[in-house]
Every structure is written in C-alpha cells, then in structure tokens.
Amino acid sequence: MSDWGPVFVALVLFVLLTPGLLFQVPGHHRCVEFGNFKTSGASIFIHSLLYFGLICVFLLAVKNWYPINQ
Template sequence: MSDWGPVFVAVVLFVLLTPGLLFQLPGRRRLVEFGNFETSGASIMVHSLLYFCLVSVFVLAIKVHLYLDSSTREMADWGPVVIAVVLFILLSPGLLFQLPGKGKVVEFGNMQTSGPSILVHTIIFFCLITIFLIAVGVHIYTG
C-alpha cells in the first residue's frame, strides 16, 4: 500500500530544477542562464523555493498518487513535501558536495555541477526519498 506518487514527483522535479542543468536563476552573469552547469547559494535558494512550490502543488493540491497495488488512499500530510525539499537542498550538486567532482572523486562546496554529478545525486536522492517515504513512512499531519 505504498504511494509512489510523491517519490516520482520529487525525483522528476529534482532533476528538472537542479540549478545549472536546464537553467540557473539567478545566473552568475544574467538573471537567467541556461545549461551552464554552475550554481550558487542564491540560485539554490531560488530553485529550492520553486521546488517547494511545485512539490506542494503536485503532492498536496493535485494529489498525484501512484499505488502499485491498485488500492486507494488519501495522502493529506506534509511529510513528502518537507522530506523532498530538505533533500533537494542538501543534495544540490556543488552546495555541500559534488560527486563526482570535476578534478577529484568528491569536491566540497565548489558550486559546480555536471551531467554525471546530477545523475549520481539523483540516484542518491531517489534512494533516500524512497527510504524516508516508502520504507520508513514519514508523515507530518497538520490541522
């Protein structure tokens, strides 16, 4: 009875909103830069806010669900949103670390990214969000 909808939404948005892959807002030289594979603290903050808004819309407002056992269950908690946003921030390539780095296996706080590091960070993101939402079942109910 696991709901894979929030995991799917969170992972897809992680890839699409990783600063520097498709776009970086704000960019280093312009307001918006496309495909520059760079990041900054400001762009990670802006992308995290965009990520929070979109995850909230898809998980809480639109209520995207994906049950593999064809049961129906109502998901009305902030757990998936909070976990996804925290992981998005912590795993944004270049903020805390970049795996693989440009010159080393791991580089810390270099504010750079690359296609391979986005792939590795996405795999780590998928594993961690699956553990928190599916295996552990973190829920934060409000109201």
C-alpha cells in the first residue's frame, strides 16, 4: 500500500485514453475525431494498444524513478 505511483499512472492513462472521451482513433468520419463520445471496435483496439504501450513505458519510468527498496 506504500507505492501509489503505478496505480495513479494507470488510472490517469485509462481515463485519458478512453475512446471518444478526448479523442478517437480511427474516427467514424475522419482519422482522428475529438470529443465525439462515440466508439467502435477498431477504436477500442487502437486505444488499448496505445494504453498498453504507454503504461509499459510509464511504469518502467516510475519504477526507475521511485525505487521502493533502498
């Protein structure tokens, strides 16, 4: 319970990368649409790949920046 950095990073990325909330890749009519609050199967797949890639990078950065056992 002492290390909340990874949990916070995962929560923020999950909210920001929700398809249709801030942006949607691919959109219904364009490549990128902003704030349309709609989603599709392709956009869920793309956003989950983005989430996976960014969470890996940021969790490694948080782990290296904030060591637990020193």
